[in-house]
Amino acid sequence: MSRVRDLPAVLQLDVSGNPQQWITYESSAYHYAKDNIAWAMGAIDFDIHGGTCAKTGEQSVLSINTIIAIKGHLSPKAMKHYNRVPLTNTTLFRRDQNVCAYCGDIFSKGGLTRDHVHPVSKGGLNTWTNVVTCCAPCNKRKDNHLLESINMDLIYVPYVPNRAEWLILQNRKLLADQMEFLMKRVPKVSRLHEYLDDYGPGT
Ligand SMILES: [Zn+2]
Numbered sequence: 001m002s003r004v005r006d007l008p009a010v011l012q013l014d015v016s017g018n019p020q021q022w023i024t025y026e027s028s029a030y031h032y033a034k035d036n037i038a039w040a041m042g043a044i045d046f047d048i049h050g051g052t053c054a055k056t057g058e059q060s061v062l063s064i065n066t067i068i069a070i071k072g073h074l075s076p077k078a079m080k081h082y083n084r085v086p087l088t089n090t091t092l093f094r095r096d097q098n099v100c101a102y103c104g105d106i107f108s109k110g111g112l113t114r115d116h117v118h119p120v121s122k123g124g125l126n127t128w129t130n131v132v133t134c135c136a137p138c139n140k141r142k143d144n145h146l147l148e149s150i151n152m153d154l155i156y157v158p159y160v161p162n163r164a165e166w167l168i169l170q171n172r173k174l175l176a177d178q179m180e181f182l183m184k185r186v187p188k189v190s191r192l193h194e195y196l197d198d199y200g201p202g203t
Pocket residue numbers: 100101102103104105134135136137138139
């Protein structure tokens with residue numbers, strides 16, 4: 001069997017099925033051991049072999065699903081936490097599929113920057129709806145200008161991913177059943193739908 005650290009992440013849900021976060025198989029094993037699992041799904045189970053019982057000489061085995069729902073109700077603070085979609089360059093570039101919002105070319109992560117459509121120096125915010133993926137030359141050209149003043153246009157509209165999309169953007173190794181579960185919860189406006197239609201999951 002694979003070593004635990006090589007295994008893909010487990011998708012953690014709340015008891016109502018809202019996606020919360022990626023956790024390791026070790027953390028999942030903890031939830032199983034503590035009887036914290038409300039229900040589980042996912043096509044693939046992994047068996048984790050534990051210690052050997054001194055009395056019986058039998059080794060304990062724990063079967064772990066790829067999607068697990070945790071028992072209990074969330075406090076308002078925890079609910080707020082699990083609704084967050086923190087903005088990072090990694091998730092931003094993946095939202096925009098590494099396409100520069102101005103010239104439309106595709107770049108590797110190293111050739112990309114975060115551009116504030118309405119410049120921060122002019123009161124623009126560092127929020128999902130005001131940032132786009134931008135190549136270095138376009139960023140230099142745009143500088144801290146407003147688009148209308150330098151005749152530049154966006155070729156796509158920035159948007160806020162929901163938690164399900166954000167979880168997809170975070171994890172490059174997600175399994176087919178996890179992808180299927182999350183994609184059903186990604187809003188229709190997301191570019192992830194057309195991207196997956198073109199390239200399929202796992203690209
Ligand atoms: Zn560009």
